[in-house]
Amino acid sequence: MGRKPTRRPCPFSLDTTAELWLKALTMHLVTRAGGSRVALLTAALIFPSLARADVRTEPAQVDPFAEDAPAGDAPAGDAPAGDAPAGDAPAGVNNPELAAEAPQPSWNYEGGGGGGVSEGDPRLLNRKIRTAGKVTLAGGGIAVLGGLVAISGVVMLYAVRPQSRLASYKSDNGGALPVDDDKRHRLIGLARTAPLLAFTGLGVFVGGAIIAAIGRIRFKKLREKRRTQTVAFAPAPAALGRGLELHLEVKF
Amino acid sequence: MSRRIQAFIAVFTAGLLGAGLLGACIDLTDTLDGEPCTVEKDCWHKQDCARTADEELLGYPGVCAPRGTACVVGRQLGCSCVMGDPATDCSSFALPFEVFFETYPKMVCDPTALVCVTAPPEEMP
Secondary structure, eight states, X not given: OOOOOXXXXXXXXXXXXXXXXXXXXXXXXXXXXXXXXXXXXXXXXXXXXXXXXXXXXXXXXXXTTOTTXXXXXXXXXXXXXXXXXXXXXXXXXXXXXXXXXXXXXXXXXGGGXXXXXXXXXXXXXXXXXXXXXXXXXXXXXXXXXXXXXXXXXXXHHHHHOHHHHHHHXXXXXXXXXXXXXXXXXHHHHHHHHHHHHXXXXXXXXXXXXXXHHHHHHHHXXXXXXXXXXXXXXXXXXXEOSSSEEEEEEEEO | OOHHHHHHHHHHHHHHHHHHHHHTOOOOHHHHTTOEESSGGGSOTTEXXXXXXXXXXXXXXXXXXXXXXXXXXXXXXXXXXXXXXXXTSSSSOSSOHHHHTTTSOOEEEOTTTOBEEEOOOOOOO
16 A cells, blocks of 8 residues: 655745745845945844744644554554554564563673673783783793602602612622712712702792692683673874874773 | 593692602611711711711721711710720720721720720730
């Protein structure tokens, strides 16, 4: 079924009283001699615009015969029950009952983040992430180094076995260790140094592992924060020494 | 690699390292106790090289003894002794007998000074 064009009232017509008054004023100014003629002519030319604005602020007259008239103005018996909007129904909902039955999915942020806007400069966050990554790598390196030292100390002890070597050296020497002997000193020094080395390495390993764990937790937390943050563009003018520039700020 | 396998490897490595470190606790105090010495490096760090001035003068070695021990009472030349006590009357010496029984001098406890001194040469029959 074809749609009948709606007849809209003209906001300003030549038949209005203001227009007639304006015509008379213009004719008077054109025939009048004097220096202020131009100024008055300008004011007269501006006046229609003001009058038009006044006309447009008035409520538009609605054509009661139009087919697409609002349902609220139509008689209650003519309007279909399904298309009548409810009193507090949201905009764009034709059938509130069906709309109420529609599933309402909960909003889930990807990655379990909060979806919030970052507090500060994204470059600062990136710098923190890089620092956390460096701390993780450094801690891992320290842990690996400590582990190697500890393992080398243990291996040194178990490979050389200074206690049994001293016992065999004693029996080889007739039942007593030789005095001021380099081999004896070396074995005694090894027996004393290797456990120190092993336990020091263990301490370094534990310290490095803790540093790496803390750095990793922080790194993952910051990375997740960056991933789940809203991206926002905030244009802001910034006055410089010469002129004005448009400053675009991107927040991650 | 799953998390469970990673955790198992970590626990296994830590346990192995801990067991190795526990086994790495070496104490040579008993091994070096009574061993001859001339310098402190000959003994364990918990011991001293107990060597008297007489032994040093005559060129005999001292013995590794617990820290703070100047000499072994009644068993080292120039050290104090107790008359009548067979363990401390200088009848035996602190150094290993099987090595030094020929070289270490025989000692007696001096009744006046109560110090182990070299025994007088035995009279020939």
